[in-house]
Amino acid sequence: MTENLIKLAPSSLDYPPMKCARCFYLDRVKRISIGSFPPPVFSTLDVAQQNYFKDKNTSDLTDQLPPGKIMQKGELPGTVVSTEMKDNKNRKFLIGGRPDIVIKFDNGEFGIIDFKTTNLKSNKAESYRYQLEAYKQIFTNPGATKTAPTPKLSPITHMGVLQFEPTNIFNHDDVNCQLNLRMSYSRLEPDEVKFFKRVTYIMDILTASEPPPFKDECRDCQFVKKQSDFKYE
Secondary structure, eight states, rough: OOEEEEEEEGGGHHHHHHHHHEEEEHHHTTTOOOOOOHHHHHHHHHHHHHHTTTSSSGGGGGSSSEEEOOOOOOOOOOOEEEEOEEESSSSSEEEEEEESSEEEEEEEEEEEEEEEOOOOTTGGGGGGGGHHHHHHHHHHHBBOOSBBBBOOOOOOOEEEEEEEEEEEEEEESSOOOEEEEEEEEEEEEEOOOHHHHHHHHHHHHTSSSOOOOOOTTOHHHHHOOOOOOHOOO
């Protein structure tokens, strides 16, 4: 991260309000982190879901999407990045990451879908609004990595989250069990004004000279405060 150009990961745009701005600052700016992360099994489930659906039509995902196909590795680079952009305070940033699913619809439009193993909720996509919008901005304003350019995909007409919720095991043997997953699609309506307001908020955090205050609702903040107050005998 340089002084004049900050690189943002799409997932980081959903992080601070849901968790803690102070912890986000310490992690990104000071490289101080408690090291918590989702269990690797969730990534394994995501990969299994993507591999199953990658050759199927969008009608196999949900009836809420137009006919189309998931774009394959040969059609997209492993990492996609935007060109240099500016927030609402004219500060420079770019976005880079690895999208879960990009769809090319038969009518020439495109969609960005995230796979999540989670409890089903009709508004689940709202929890991932900014990372979905970030990928839309990347493909609308494409840049290039050292190895490959990011293609321009336009128009992007659909964004959402395909949810998978484990329900029951219906068969097993000595080394395998077969698990049912309920599925539900949650669509997101884009809002570019909200997106740039969020980016500006993130940039305010990352360019601050001091970390934000402790957050009462953050367990990590409270742990650190209690440690500092603890008197060893």
